[in-house]
Amino acid sequence: MSSNTITDTNFNFPNQKSVYKGKVREVYALEDDVLVMIATDRLSAFDVVMPKGIPFKGQILNQIATKMMAATEDIVPNWLSATPDPNVAVGAACEPFMVEMVIRGYMSGHAAREYKAGQRMLCGVPMPEGMQENDKFPEPIITPATKAEQGDHDEDISKEDILKRGIVSVEDYGVLEKYTKALFQRGTEIAAERGLILVDTKYEFGKTKDGKIVLIDEIHTPDSSRYFYADGYEVRQDRGEAQKQLSKEFVRQWLIANNFQGLEGQNVPYMSDEYIESVSERYIELYENITGETFEKADISNIQERIENNVLEYLKS
The missing domain is CATH 3.30.470.20 (ATP-grasp fold, B domain)
Structure with a gap:
């Protein structure tokens, strides 16, 4: 299942101006001050991106964040206007x-x-x-x-x-x-x-x-x-x-126990498929505890294609 993750994107949306790639999110800037933010399955700890993606992690982060924005918009305004795909948030460009x-x-x-x-x-x-x-x-x-x-x-x-x-x-x-x-x-x-x-x-x-x-x-x-x-x-x-x-602290603790804290000369320890799977399960547990809802896994047979279709459909409308 680890192969069914999204760790990098290379989309070319209509009216696209630029792309910014952060540790976990990739942000596509379109004309008219529209941003398309894609939550990848990349895992970062100690400011280092791990070599393997975590199944469903991007979906989990994106869905928790968008639910929490909806639950706080009465006290603090936010940038969000739509979530056309489980891994995607669309909103207003900001400085x-x-x-x-x-x-x-x-x-x-x-x-x-x-x-x-x-x-x-x-x-x-x-x-x-x-x-x-x-x-x-x-x-x-x-x-x-x-x-x-x-x-x-x-x-x-x-x-x-x-x-x-x-x-x-x-x-x-x-x-x-x-x-x-x-x-x-x-x-x-x-x-x-x-x-x-x-x-x-x-x-x-x-x-x-x-x-x-x-x-x-x-x-x-x-x-x-x-x-x-x-x-x-x-x-x-x-x-x-x-x-x-x-929290993500369980990953940090595992890395520390395996002699990695992102310091010079240290190498990221090998992450087996079993370990990756266990991290994915922990993230799903986090989602269900934080939101109080059952996690519904999105179709991950072709994540890139799914995201592209959903975003294009949204932009058309």
Whole structure:
């Protein structure tokens, strides 16, 4: 089944102007400020794209993101206008802000690694003394990252530096902060309904031609967010045990255990078909837990052809 994945696209849509290939998504810019965003089955960890695709991963990410955009559009406007195919989102072209708005409700992942290394400040935000990994912060903290050009690592940056370097204006940053907190609050509520805890996540924003700030890219997916199971969270914390989590972290942990963290001189470990299959199953489990719906597998006999036909059909209408 691993052969039935989409890891690269080369479409030529009507009125196409340019193509941008990110780590996971490929964005086709058409005339009239229309963007066609295709979620591939590529898997990226430690800012490195893995050699094999994960069956259904693109569909899962795209469908979670579009469902979450629909569930938050009453509080924050977004770029999305249609989803003509399980792997495709279509919307308005925006000028992206070159920062990712990372927000953390709990001390996990990167924050915990920094904390263990003795840091008590992250992106200019203080972290209280005496915390243990996966403890809840008194208040969610915003720890932005600069959006890297292709291939480079995203880097932590403070609000002060963002404003000082003129990456975002003071006025716009105020809006990004407000939207980030509102989205995280809504995401936390949605997660709670599913028996989950939204631990941390990142949001990306852009500006439309008429100057409106909108949410772009993905939202509340397992690639951009970390979730814990709420059931047993306190008990595990009290015992100092690892939390049961729903995110891409299981892939990172597997890579770390196989001596890979994206550092120079390290090679991506071999991923067997069985392992790829198990990652696909985990992503389906993530989808069903996050959305509360049964995952319906799209036809993957010829994904390229399916996407092309669906997009062309949409563009005609």
